[in-house]
Amino acid sequence: MAFPQSATPEDYLAFDAAAVRRRKPIDRVEIDAYLKSIEVHPYYAKMATVKDISMLHVDVLMLLRLFARATRGGILEIGPYIGGSSIGIGSGVRDGGGRPYASVEHGGVEEEIGGTYRDHPFYPSSNIIDDLKKNLAAEGLGSFVSIFPGKSDTPSVVEKVFELFRGSPIELLFIDADGAVDRDMELYRPLIAKNCLLVFDDYTAPGAEEKEQRVRRVVDEEVARGRLESYGVYGWGTWIGRYRG
Ligand SMILES: C[S@@+](CC[C@H](N)C(=O)[O-])C[C@H]1O[C@@H](n2cnc3c(N)ncnc32)[C@H](O)[C@@H]1O
16 A cells, blocks of 8 residues: 555554555655654654653654554564663554564663663663563553563573574564674574564764764665665664665
8 A cells, every 4th residue: 555645644544554464565665655744643642752761763663663563573672771662663563563572672881681871861760671661561562572681692682582583583673772783683684584674773873973883884784785775764863674685
């Protein structure tokens, strides 16, 4: 179903409903049209409140919700922090989207599971994993996500991720962690389905140049090699594309 250029709230509801049944991956033209009048989307005001606990642009949260709805297979998130992105994805899963959905979070700047980030200028947390669980529960989304505390490359976490997605390849991969998207892609490549939607934050990241350089280098190299197809950069610097295998 093509998306109209000047959309009404009803157009959004119809597109979202159809997304749950679709077989064809969402493409760049649809994404760009979807964002054009996104403020009239009936869920936009709600997502704008989720923005209060998320470092992502509300457009990206809305896209995560849409992508999760349109995903038939597994969903892997690396770096939810206190759950802004997880509410975006989880609401799409609840409404009929992909399964299983796992979220890997190591717990904070202090390198400990359940760590703190009390002095974060906008989104402080005294216990990141607890706040993640609380924020998901407050939205009634706790049962739709398996939270794996730990780093994405910790062997016990890798084992759990492989166990969960056995027989259900990843069709939506969202990474918003430490910038090492190459490490995470290599680790989880055997689980990633052809045409998997990829959402990598920090392609542009003012104030976090190291992260930005690494994400950008990996994405640009993979696109040049033909392994990734780029849809573009959305919100405040989130790259979106597709895995070509
Ligand atoms: C920028 S924040 C994520 C923001 C979140 N997605 C949102 O919507 O606001 C990055 C998070 O990634 C986590 N992280 C960093 N490296 C990680 C790794 N290797 N494995 C798992 N989590 C990681 C950090 O603890 C932090 O909570």
